[in-house]
Amino acid sequence: MVNQESKRFCWVVKDLRCESCCSVPIQIGDANWRLVANPNGNRDAGNFSLFLEAITEPLPCGWRRYVECGFTIVNHLREAHTVHKKGWRWFDKNTKICGFRDMVPLSRLTPINGGFLLNGEITIIAEVGVLEVIDTLSTPQVENSEQRAHDDSSSSEDVQNKDDVTIEVNGFQVLVSQVDEVKALFEKHPDLAQGFSLKNQHIKNAYMNALLDLIKTLCKASKELCVEDLKKADDTLSDLIKAGWNLEWLRKKLDQALEKQVEYDARIRELEKQVKKRKLALEEIETDLEKEKAAASASLMSLD
Incomplete structure (x- = not known):
């Protein structure tokens, strides 16, 4: 049986001068996760680094998850310049963090007119999917401590084949x-x-x-x-x-x-133009109406 949970969340990095900073933890599945950023590139100087980290401690014995993650650094001026990167990784007790050391060059990220900075801050959107596979055909847990130790020592390849x-x-x-x-x-x-x-x-x-x-x-x-x-x-x-x-x-x-969508968009634009023209015509008629009312009122007052 497969259990999958996905979440999409936003993180605003406010201090680009720090060596490392972390987002607020978020629970996905049975573990807590957070984003870790190295605004100064850390080991990869010249690049903004971004990672996903599992921070639940202790992790259950034999815990292993397949994780798909997508990171987006928003460009507020030009959407086409927004940075997107996707990846996947197996997480376990020995592998708790993965991501991109070269998410985006600092020379591209930090210029004031580059579009990434808004009030000196950058906006990151993360999409994380955590896949848990449960073997419903596995034998019941054995209370014998030696048997548990033997099961826990199985390799990652064995676990993957077993869970299919x-x-x-x-x-x-x-x-x-x-x-x-x-x-x-x-x-x-x-x-x-x-x-x-x-x-x-x-x-x-x-x-x-x-x-x-x-x-x-x-x-x-x-x-x-x-x-x-x-x-x-x-x-x-x-x-x-x-x-x-x-x-x-x-x-x-x-x-x-694509052909239908182009025709559809053209038709929508044409209808929007017609609506705009008719609204302007209606506004002109309403203006004329108000003028006629005012003139009629002034005429009645002069008769009085």
Whole structure:
């Protein structure tokens, strides 16, 4: 059984002169987490470093979690310059922190007119998903202390295989929650990854996750998308096709969606113009009406 909990939270770093600072702890799943920033780059001078840290002590025996995290440093002047980075990592008692030592160069972050600083502060948005896999077929706990010690000494590879965190589907290691979706993709498009020949498993998984995110984006309702969203999706799709994925079927759908969205946006803009014109015309009529009322009132007063 898989338990997953995700949270999105904001942190404002107020002092960029400090060597290290931490956000307020937030509970996700059965552990407390916080962001740790090194505004001066710490070991990686010249860069702003940003990490996610598990701070619950003590952690339960055998505790191990698969964590996906995304960090965003907001640019208040130009959204296109906002910095986004994503990653994933297994956390356990020996690995309690991970992130990016080179989140963003300080030369880009600190200029007053760069857009990242607002009243001398920077805004960070974190999206953290914690995946816990519970083996419902495991045997009951044994009270014998020697048996518990033996279980606790198992390697991380043993734990991963036992919990069946990922499953191989057509050469890709995918999470349990993604298995049905990925199987359906290959059943409908058997030649999906025929020209994709990378051997590095982590990179292969990254490409698969990019494809799944792309499909998720295109499944959103039209009102939740904009032309900019579809253009970003188009860039992702182009990268996947260049890497050898057979996605012409998705290209057609995306082109159709983009064409419809452009027409939709143009129609919306035209209607907004018409509404604005009619509002101005109505304001003119109301002004004329008030003038006529005033004139009529003045005429009656002169008659009196």
